[in-house]
Amino acid sequence: MLDPHFRAEARSPPRPKDVLESYERADAHYCVGWSHGREKFKGKPDMAKGSFYANPVWDDPAEGDEAVREKYPYAATRNIWPKEVPEMEAAFKAMGQLVYDCGKHLVKHCDRFVQSQYPSHEQQLHDAAYKNSKMLAGRLLHYFSPTPDNSTDDAWCGWHNDNSVLTGLVPAMWLYEDTGEEVPSTTSLSSTGGLHVRGRDRSVLRVPLPSDCLGFQIGEAAQVLSGGALVATPHQVRSHQRREGERPICRESFALFIEPQWDAAIAPPKGVGYDSVLKEEETELIPPLSKRLKRTPPDETPVVFGEYLADSFQEYYKHNN
Template sequence: MSEIKPVSISYLDFKAGKDFTEDVSAAFGANGLGLIVIRDLPDFQKERIAALRTIRKFANLSEEIKDKYTHSESNYSFGWSHGKEKMRNGVPDTAKGSYYANTLGDTTTDDQYLKDTFPEMYSDNVWPSEDLPELEPAFKNMSHIQVGVGYMICELFDKYLRGLTNGLHSAGHFLDMLKKGTACKGRLLHYFPAPPAANKSEDGLCGWHLDHGGITILTCPLYLDLEGNEIPAPSDCGLHIKHPSDGSIVKVTIPADCLVVQLGESFQYLSGGHLRATAHCVKSSKTPDITRETLACFMDWLPEETMKLPEYTRPYAEVVHTPFLPEGVPDLEGRMKGVKHYRDFYSNTFKAYHSEN
């Protein structure tokens, strides 16, 4: 296992109009890691620390209190969720707890049909206003910064694909699609202190998987001891990726003052395989009595968005292929069967990964 320095770009260079064609190709092409680091962002450390500390506080509340903020109607896709997701060979994932909320608004639709039919996307936010009121503003402040970075990277994707396809890709196509989507989910994550058995597995905190949506924006994790004191990141844990060129496992470190953007499988598909997602996991540490806190923002398409390959697509077998797919991870080709709209793909993926199904 090795550590690798991912492709990084400057937010200041983006604002100055720099061409990032080579960077996008290196990060998201056939041999890329499926992620890119965004540096030189305006300072956001106050918002990052506030958000990551609140999820630890919530996770340490009593089970009785936490249960008040679970939302079974959305299959635990809003509010608190713990042990509801399958990540490896059908085993429920209890290593982490998550607090989910839509980052674009507490209520994104008044259409009851949408809420009833797609509760994982369209339910209203659930906030612990009585028991931990600071979680809501901290969550919103940091996730709104992540959404802005998501729009930025989508703009770069559009420019890249337009140049790559000699104009066949419409200018602003994916940025417009993403801005139409209202299913933008923030996920505050608390990784509990890992039991000794978890350290025997290379993916002991979060099993191997691929993000299925559009794009994911990640903060640098915060590591804390059991008293809540910040500690240096352990060297033996963190985000790991299956390198698409040879299947080797590489560790990726996110600097504290940067954000990372990862690509989802649906973006891979809609780009005709020119932009690639990669399998990744979070490896547990052998160091006892530590927790890991982070915030991921998942930006998705409208449920009715057509999952149609572009005219400039690569061969279908290449589009749906994931090199060195880890054992137990559902393949993209299987989840695309019978899919016409994004809601179909979302449903197939949800069933493949979640214990409630």
């Protein structure tokens, strides 16, 4: 419900688009608050999905340090919350905290696996993602129902790797877009819609998460820190293909990107080169990781996570245009 200020403007009420755009943060590269049509896909503004970003654990990850905020605006900008939906902040934070806490247990298991191959690894994933970092990106996603003029394009979200150590995923909800009602479980949904991943054997698999489970994906920061013992998961989201006469169906999801601190130096375990990190490099579906990890000799030189993130933004932008 709109607040009294908006309701008072009865003669010229703001359109929903105007309200949403008031929560955009261009100075944060649209990585805080609302974002729609700011990314590009296949050379055109990506209108297939809308996002709301916030850090669910730290409202001000920079802790008042304006120099940090200026250098890393996409990571260290304060949260903003929509006053039109006052219950959203608490719900967003509760869900984000749950995913964050569950991910901590999984990261510790990943550390033990990597250490079995590289004893010098110790617990670098846990330290990078939890002990030494306040960099979290929670993302609520609304995937709009395809319209007749784009129904032949089956990609709601193109192929990519996450930059994180770990990404937590909440099971998606499928809704009738005209009413917001949840699609009954008895309704037959498109067998091609939803999350798809590419396995190490190059096969593409659809991954429907059970409604009582969380999903987790390995990101590229984990691939670097583990010396390639862990490999990031290439994935995309394909749209629901409407059948003739069917009501428009949209998809809602929540992802939490658990990342190293913006100024953290990430590198393979001691004695492990970047050749191990890149041995299974994906080059067909996404911009190669080797083009985005800009380092100088010797081969073990660390990469600043925030700089790698900015370089990745640029390479994906060029890739999608």
